[in-house]
Amino acid sequence: MNTANQYIQIRRDLHKIPEVGFQEFKTQAYLLSYLQSLPQEHLEIKKWKTGLFVKIKGMMPDKTIAYRADIDGLPITENTNLPFSSEHEGMMHACGHDFHMAIALGLISNLVHERINDDLLFIFQPAEEGPGGAEPMLQTDEMKEWWPDMVLALHIAPEYPVGTIATREGLLFANTSELFIDLKGKGGHAAYPHQTNDMIIAACSLVSQLQTVISRNVDPLDSAVITIGKITGGTVQNIIAENARLEGTIRTLSPESMKIVKNRIESLVKGTEAGFQCEAVIDYGSMYHQVYNHSALTSEFMKFAENNTDIEVIECREAMTGEDFGYMLKEVPGFMFWLGTNSEYGLHHAKLNPSESAIDVAITLIEKYLRYKGV
Incomplete structure (x- = not known):
């Protein structure tokens, strides 16, 4: 059985080879190589695109418990100066998915040697950062064959110290x-x-109008955000721009508010077409369903962690972050929680450097919980 230091090395190996969604070929090969080094008698592995389904057969299975680990990186140039920095130019594991994979491999290593009664399904999911791997994985024959009764996942949280977890019901x-x-x-x-018909002027006008969508269309007691993070347009300083492009993101705390916001955006875009005599096309790209934790399972997990470990359990507030694990929770009861990793820099930052001691904290906690649930 591996030691905590070996899982840290696994994390470092994976940190060197970040790949974008559905391009995680080296990552998948690394995971497969490690998994194939384990005893295969009670282990089943199935590939799906660049992801994996890994099943550990229980001794007397009554249900299936699933654990999801996302595997893709981000198109960010790393600036940590770590000796195991990314070897892929312009790519980085800046969201901690290298941690998520190392933790999952640690769990599999321990639980394949000392099995629990119930079946365990480990889902190594590609493309969480986009265009989204959770929703199509749910529709696969492999998932349907091994459909779980519950599913859980974690996400590293740089703002919390090591030895803490944070989550909430709902x-x-x-x-x-x-x-x-x-x-x-x-x-x-x-x-x-x-x-x-100047599209720089049209784009600027539209950005200003978009700032009224939340303040005048969403219930003040609800929350929503529209952020335009990028504008491109034009060619040189003395040519009036024929084209412009706005790129942004929408975040809402309810599906209903998302519909309201999009309807209003579409109305404003139609107005821009009429007012500036132009053509406009809207693309919503990747859309992620809210992460909504099952109340009873989340409460049980929080109490279990408080009563059976030294971990500090924090009931946190909801966040405007997005995660396509929400699609899994839409179909299967379960929950997600934050894992404290104590980094000066936050998620999606080029200098993100989470504390590796959190890996063993997570493996120990989740293994104890799975043995409790799977007895």
């Missing part, structure tokens, strides 16, 4: 949607603006 993460708006007008010489 809503944990928001509904999220990407937002892309392309505007096409009529370009021309900067000296003859009256002969053009």
Whole structure:
């Protein structure tokens, strides 16, 4: 059986090879190589695209308990100066999925040697950062054959110290949607603006209008966010822009508010088309369902951690972050929790450096909980 230091090394190996969604070929190969080094008598492995389903057969199975670990990285240039920094230029495990995988492999290693009564299903899911792997995985024959009775997952939390976890019953993460708006007008010489339809002006006007959507269409007691993080348009300083593109994100605490926000955005875009005599196309890209924790299971898990470990359990507030694990919780009872990793820099930051001591904390906690649930 491996030691905590060996799982830290596994995390470092994986940290070197981050890959974007559905391109996790090296990652999948690494995971497979490790899993195939374990005793195979009670282990079943099935590939799906760049992900994996891994089943440990229980001794007297009455149910199946699933654990999900996401495996993709982000298109961020790492700036940690760590000796095991990313070897893939412009890519980084800046959301902690290297931690998530190392923890899952640690659990499998321990539980394949000393099995519990119930079946265990480990889901190594690609493309969490986009375009989304959870929803299509739910529809696979492999998932249907090994359909779980409950599912759990964690996410590292740089803001919490090692030795803490944080979660809550009900809503944990928001509904999220990407937002892309392309505007096409009529370009021309900067000296003859009256002969053009300037998409820089149209884009700026639309951004200003979008800021009214939340304040004037969403219940003040609800919460929602529209952020436009990128605007592109034009070619050079003396040509009026024929095209412009807005890129952003929408976050809401309820599916109903997401519908309201999108309807209002579509109305404003139609108004922009009419007012600026242009064509507009909206693309919502990846859309993630809210992470909504099963109340009874979450409460049971929090009490279990408080009573059976030295971990500090925090009841946190809901967050506007997004996670496609919400699609799994929509279909299967379960929960997600934050794992404290104590990093000066936060998620999706080029200098994110979580404390590796949290890996053993998570393996110990989840293994104890699975043995409690699977007896």
